[in-house]
Amino acid sequence: MNSITEFPVLATERLVLREITERDSSSIYEYLSDAEVMKYYGLAPFMSEAEALEEIAWYNSILEEKTGIRWGITLKNEDKVIGSCGFLNTVSSHYRTDIGFELSKEFWGQGIASEAMNEIIRYAFEHTTIQRIQALIEPLNQASQRMVEKAGFSREGLLRKYEYTCGKFDDLYMYGLLKEEYNTNK
Template sequence: MATDTGTFPLLETKRLVLRKVTKEDANSLLNYLSDEEVVKYYGVEPFKSLGDALDEISWYQSIQDNKTGIRWGITLKEQGTVIGSCGFHNIVSQHFRTEIGFELSKEQWGKGIAAEAVEAIIGYGFEHMNFQRIEALIEPPNLSSQKLVEKLGFIREGLLRNYEFTCGKFDDLYMYSLLKQDFDESKNS
């Protein structure tokens, strides 16, 4: 279910509320983004200060302002504390294409929460943001993210060699994609 709260869409699933991340959420972000395991494939060093978290929140706002992305905070319905985030970035509107990204607090791993959140934003992206193609770029050792997107119907298209330079090294990335018609077919089967 999607609710338009002014300019930011609030998404609700069975267990989750996906909402705008605000400065009040900085401590929550610092809590999980300072964990080395959580940021291992995120392309950043573990956060060390509240300033790092506030910078991240500013980035969320800037991609929304520039219409190049949108990022939702993942919260459990009964708690309201941000336990992760997911969203779209690198939107290329003339090609109806975007990339997806997500991360989750380690305490919440293995519960299907990330898949539930990602499935909700994919549905929103195809139905309300007019995407034709959603891409996921995932490092080869990041098996859990590969399993998650494959479970949601993404197809691995190939390996992008030395595609990104993050944290002082070049990273290979698998290119995954999900097309609107694939998503529609999976919903109707």
């Protein structure tokens, strides 16, 4: 991704995607302590607000290291973070990045995650040099699979025992979206 001099605030019809700061730790703890939200996150549910502060420090570190960016998802006219989305494992020399997202359970099924994801995809392809966005999704996470497929991602294969998280090996589907496919599907 290009060097970011000022954190890009993005807006959609219903959402504002903004930088996450330490003052958001209680709202982040609220949804990342929920076992259902964390089911496919790769971490155990958070047990303290200190873990939320560590997560925010990680968001800051990937931005500083230019290996990713994470936006807080907020509803317009409300500043409470209800989820996050962004890019990680960015490899600038190969013009690719991974996408990730999670949302507070009370907002599931309202199209909010899709709206946020589509906006950051637009940002990546229109304002950075990224040519490929990939999503790694557990086979049982059918809601996320449907969401990325609706956004134009193609399932490219199964990565067997790709991650070791929470005491187990996880298989992950690899999904990919290329810039030229995004431009075609706009």
